[in-house]
Amino acid sequence: MSFVATVKRELLLACRRPAEIINPLFFFVMVVAMFPLGVSPKAELLSVIAPGVIWVAALLAVLLSVEGLFRADHESGALEQLLVAPTNLYLPALAKILAHWLLTGLPLVLVGPLLGYMLHLPVSASSTLLLALLLGTPTLTAIGAIGVSLTVGLRSGGILLALLVLPLYVPVLVFGAGVVSYAANGLPVMGLLAILAALLLASLTLAPAAVAAGLRISSGG
Amino acid sequence: MYFESFDAFLQMGKHGIYVWSAYGISALLIGLNIGLALRARTLARAEVIRLIRREALNVADSTD
Amino acid sequence: MLSAVWQTLTRWYHQWGSPRYFFQYSGVLLRWLWPLAIVATMTGLVWGLAFAPADYQQGDSYRIIFIHVPAASAALLGYVSMGVAGLVGLVWRMKMADIMIKAIAPFGAILAAVALITGAIWGKPTWGTYWVWDARLTSMLLMLFLYLGVIALINAIPDPRQAGRAASLLSVVGVINVVIVKYSVQWWQSLHQGSTLKVVGETAMPAEMLSPLLISMLGIYLLFACTVLVRARTEIMRRERKSQWLKEALQ
Numbered sequence: 001m002s003f004v005a006t007v008k009r010e011l012l013l014a015c016r017r018p019a020e021i022i023n024p025l026f027f028f029v030m031v032v033a034m035f036p037l038g039v040s041p042k043a044e045l046l047s048v049i050a051p052g053v054i055w056v057a058a059l060l061a062v063l064l065s066v067e068g069l070f071r072a073d074h075e076s077g078a079l080e081q082l083l084v085a086p087t088n089l090y091l092p093a094l095a096k097i098l099a100h101w102l103l104t105g106l107p108l109v110l111v112g113p114l115l116g117y118m119l120h121l122p123v124s125a126s127s128t129l130l131l132a133l134l135l136g137t138p139t140l141t142a143i144g145a146i147g148v149s150l151t152v153g154l155r156s157g158g159i160l161l162a163l164l165v166l167p168l169y170v171p172v173l174v175f176g177a178g179v180v181s182y183a184a185n186g187l188p189v190m191g192l193l194a195i196l197a198a199l200l201l202a203s204l205t206l207a208p209a210a211v212a213a214g215l216r217i218s219s220g221g
Numbered sequence: 222m223y224f225e226s227f228d229a230f231l232q233m234g235k236h237g238i239y240v241w242s243a244y245g246i247s248a249l250l251i252g253l254n255i256g257l258a259l260r261a262r263t264l265a266r267a268e269v270i271r272l273i274r275r276e277a278l279n280v281a282d283s284t285d
Numbered sequence: 286m287l288s289a290v291w292q293t294l295t296r297w298y299h300q301w302g303s304p305r306y307f308f309q310y311s312g313v314l315l316r317w318l319w320p321l322a323i324v325a326t327m328t329g330l331v332w333g334l335a336f337a338p339a340d341y342q343q344g345d346s347y348r349i350i351f352i353h354v355p356a357a358s359a360a361l362l363g364y365v366s367m368g369v370a371g372l373v374g375l376v377w378r379m380k381m382a383d384i385m386i387k388a389i390a391p392f393g394a395i396l397a398a399v400a401l402i403t404g405a406i407w408g409k410p411t412w413g414t415y416w417v418w419d420a421r422l423t424s425m426l427l428m429l430f431l432y433l434g435v436i437a438l439i440n441a442i443p444d445p446r447q448a449g450r451a452a453s454l455l456s457v458v459g460v461i462n463v464v465i466v467k468y469s470v471q472w473w474q475s476l477h478q479g480s481t482l483k484v485v486g487e488t489a490m491p492a493e494m495l496s497p498l499l500i501s502m503l504g505i506y507l508l509f510a511c512t513v514l515v516r517a518r519t520e521i522m523r524r525e526r527k528s529q530w531l532k533e534a535l536q
Contacts, residue, residue, distance in 0.1 A: 143458075146454075146458055150438060150451045150454060150455060151438075151441070154441050154442065156441050160437055160438065160441050163430075163433060163434045163437045164434040164437070164438060164455060166430070167427050167430040167431045167434060167459075167462075167466070168458065168459070168462050170427055170466050170469060170470070171462070171465045171466055171468075171469040174469040174470065174472065174473045175469060175472075178472070178473065178476055181476070199465070206461070210454060210457075210458055213375065213454055214451070214454055217447060217450045217451050217454060218447070218451070220444070220447055222335055222336060223335060223336050223337060223338055223339070224335065230334075230335060233344075233345035233346070233348065234339065234344040234345040234346070235344075236344060236345045236346035236410050237345075239346055239349065239406050239407065239409055239410050240334075240345060240346060240348050240349055242406055243349045243352065243353070243402070243403040243406040243407065244330075244334070244349075244352060246399070246402050246403075246406075247352045247356065247399045247402070247403060250395050250398060250399055250402075251395065251396075251399065251508065254391065254392055254395045254512065255508065255511075255512050258391075258392075258512045258515045258516050258519070259515060261516070261519045262515050262516075262518060262519040262522070265519045265522040265523050265526075266522060266535065268522070268523075268526065269522050269526050269531060269532065269535055270535060272526060272527075272532075273532050273535070273536065
């Protein structure tokens with residue numbers, strides 16, 4: 001199975017179940033909307049917490065959506081077929097991660113600046129927010145996929161996945177929210193964006209290998 | 222001995238409560254953890270020995 | 286000379302990698318290690334608590350250091366060794382490796398918790414509050430979370446071999462991550478300029494404070510090692526309970 005074909009197949013399959021694309025997005029927006037209600041509608045307060053709020057909400061949305069990464073394949077038996085085939089799992093894993101991010105991560109990235117505006121984040125920071133989310137959310141998907149590969153088929157999936165993956169998300173959260181705060185205060189952002197890009201490259205190259213190993217472990221092979 | 226009396230040792234300047242509660246909680250947690258590890262080992266060993274005895278009995282039965 | 290050392294190391298690796306050899310010799314080792322661990326811990330702590338001089342700034346509250354720093358460094362060391370064991374287990378499929386991970390995780394988590402609790406208690410006389418988001422405490426909190434993740438994963442998978450291998454992979458990923466987490470937390474700290482718990486004499490600690498600290502550190506490391514060996518032996522007894530060699534060893 002070629003790389004492009006896998007991505008295409010994933011995208012096609014997802015088009016038949018649009019809820020799986022839209023639900024994480026709704027979740028993202030709803031979590032962010034809870035904060036002004038829970039904290040305060042004051043602009044000066046919201047603009048300070050906006051980067052962190054948006055990033056934490058994005059993190060949770062990715063975490064919740066990535067849980068279903070292998071569910072359909074696991075239930076239909078396609079995953080088992082992939083595992084018994086004498087092929088390397090690296091590229092299929094990368095394709096799954098990429099397709100999943102295109103479907104669930106990219107919409108979050110596009111909505112991010114809008115939510116930033118609603119939280120009174122300075123407009124000058126919204127391009128940085130967009131870039132940071134663009135670099136950070138694929139990292140989140142890739143790291144989440146490792147956790148999913150280890151918990152696929154387990155009954156206690158959701159909460160367990162969060163326990164495994166949330167500590168691993170810390171660097172992305174720190175640098176992602178940090179760079180947006182920098183931009184809001186007019187500080188230079190290139191160095192921090194470079195760190196986010198480095199994290200993205202590292203996770204995209206290493207995570208598929210870990211996902212492949214994880215899937216083999218979970219299948220008892 | 223750095224302290225002049227045992228009372229001074231217990232009081233630790235004015236920080237006795239912090240120092241001793243820190244050490245007390247640490248000792249409790251570490252002790253409990255070691256105790257549980259030792260107990261699990263004893264249980265596992267007893268289980269294997271029980272298996273050995275049962276096998277010995279079975280062998281004795283079959284030779285009779 | 287060098288090749289002889291290498292040969293010895295590979296021989297040890299193969300010998301200790303076999304559950305049978307491990308079980309036999311860890312029993313002998315423990316007979317020496319337990320007394321050594323207890324003596325070292327007691328010496329270090331009694332020296333630190335009763336004989337070391339007080340700190341000129343913090344007074345006697347600094348004496349918490351003699352448990353705080355050993356626990357924190359042992360928790361970190363334990364996590365790194367889980368990563369190494371995980372790598373060995375994944376690459377060479379060594380059986381003992383995932384047994385070791387299962388053996389290390391519980392005490393590692395406890396030590397991370399001890400480091401956090403003692404750090405918090407130390408914070409009260411130093412900062413006037415039990416909790417401050419300082420870089421050291423925050424990293425230790427994340428370390429505890431990473432340990433809890435490994436333990437939760439082991440508990441969630443019913444098959445012990447599969448659980449061990451899954452924990453191996455997670456530990457390797459976690460160790461790579463821990464370095465980045467450490468770096469990112471330091472940067473985060475500098476961003477928000479919070480207070481930092483100044484460990485007494487971070488640059489130059491006088492010998493009368495350093496010696497008891499090093500001894501209690503050694504003691505905690507040894508206690509950790511002993512408990513890990515005991516837990517590994519327990520796991521071997523559970524897994525190999527049908528093997529003939531184990532029955533002979535226990536008779």
